[in-house]
Amino acid sequence: MTTVRVTVTLKPSLLDSAGRTVAGSLVKLGFDEVKDVRIGKVIRLQLETYDEARVRAMCDKLLANPVIEDYTIEVEP
Amino acid sequence: MRVAVVRFPGSNCDQDALHSLRDDLGIAADYAWHEDRDLSGFDAVFLPGGFSYGDYLRCGAIASRAPILDEVRRFAREGRPVIGVCNGFQVLCEAGLLPGALMRNLSEKFVCKTVWLQAGNRSSLWTRGVPDRPIAIPIAHGEGRYLCDEDTLKRLQDRDLVAFRYVDRDGRRTPEANPNGSLDDIAGILSEGGNVLGMMPHPERATNELLGGTDGRTILSALLAVRA
Numbered sequence: 001m002t003t004v005r006v007t008v009t010l011k012p013s014l015l016d017s018a019g020r021t022v023a024g025s026l027v028k029l030g031f032d033e034v035k036d037v038r039i040g041k042v043i044r045l046q047l048e049t050y051d052e053a054r055v056r057a058m059c060d061k062l063l064a065n066p067v068i069e070d071y072t073i074e075v076e077p
Numbered sequence: 078m079r080v081a082v083v084r085f086p087g088s089n090c091d092q093d094a095l096h097s098l099r100d101d102l103g104i105a106a107d108y109a110w111h112e113d114r115d116l117s118g119f120d121a122v123f124l125p126g127g128f129s130y131g132d133y134l135r136c137g138a139i140a141s142r143a144p145i146l147d148e149v150r151r152f153a154r155e156g157r158p159v160i161g162v163c164n165g166f167q168v169l170c171e172a173g174l175l176p177g178a179l180m181r182n183l184s185e186k187f188v189c190k191t192v193w194l195q196a197g198n199r200s201s202l203w204t205r206g207v208p209d210r211p212i213a214i215p216i217a218h219g220e221g222r223y224l225c226d227e228d229t230l231k232r233l234q235d236r237d238l239v240a241f242r243y244v245d246r247d248g249r250r251t252p253e254a255n256p257n258g259s260l261d262d263i264a265g266i267l268s269e270g271g272n273v274l275g276m277m278p279h280p281e282r283a284t285n286e287l288l289g290g291t292d293g294r295t296i297l298s299a300l301l302a303v304r305a
Contacts, residue, residue: 067178
């Protein structure tokens with residue numbers, strides 16, 4: 001069994017309104033070193049067999065929206 | 078003319094849509110289920126608002142991969158009328174039937190109110206009955222900020238595929254009139270052929286004076302003019 005971690009993030013050029021709100025809240029809590037927050041999604045897949053091309057296809061077909069999101073694929077040790 | 082109102086698990090404007098079409102506009106309409114694979118007997122598709130599949134992953138993402146979408150694609154390809162309202166618009170974008178994406182409102186708030194829209198196109202199947210004045214249509218969404226890349230925006234603008242823009246009561250485009258931060262104040266867009274319309278505002282909630290207004294009729298009554 002292979003565990004694969006897919007991390008989906010908004011494209012850097014897009015405004016992350018949720019991240020901006022969280023950043024504002026952190027600063028209000030006194031963490032004024034916070035300059036920016038970006039929020040993404042982590043999707044962990046348990047796979048019987050691992051084929052990177054197939055995981056990439058899963059991302060392209062469903063897990064990420066290429067119009068607004070980027071993704072990375074990592075195999076967990 | 079018979080309209081299929083598609084129900085996904087989590088749709089919640091399906092009854093409004095059916096009621097509006099049948100009782101306010103006198104158009105034959107019936108429900109279709111997201112797992113149906115055959116829409117023969119129908120002439121148009123209405124993808125209603127709601128939270129299909131709980132908005133899991135992304136709004137409209139799972140619904141856009143549902144079995145019935147093959148039929149919706151066929152309708153779109155054959156030039157038949159397809160409308161997606163609110164969550165239905167999100168489904169059409171996720172399915173690639175319309176370009177772009179809908180993101181969280183800039184305010185991070187769910188916005189529920191009546192807005193004013195100005196038609197950017199008044200010659201398509203869906204918009205030819207819309208008057209050249211602001212129309213009042215309700216919105217109710219948390220993720221309605223339309224976004225697309227620059228090339229797509231230019232194409233939408235050059236080919237008059239922006240169906241509706243948010244304006245104020247006097248038809249002016251102002252930051253205050255845009256309820257979600259949509260690019261170019263876009264509230265709805267059309268496919269190249271003009272037969273697929275996606276919009277965040279709810280025309281089916283504005284087809285009866287008792288419910289506050291009838292401007293939604295100027296959009297949905299387009300179906301009356303379509304030959305079955």
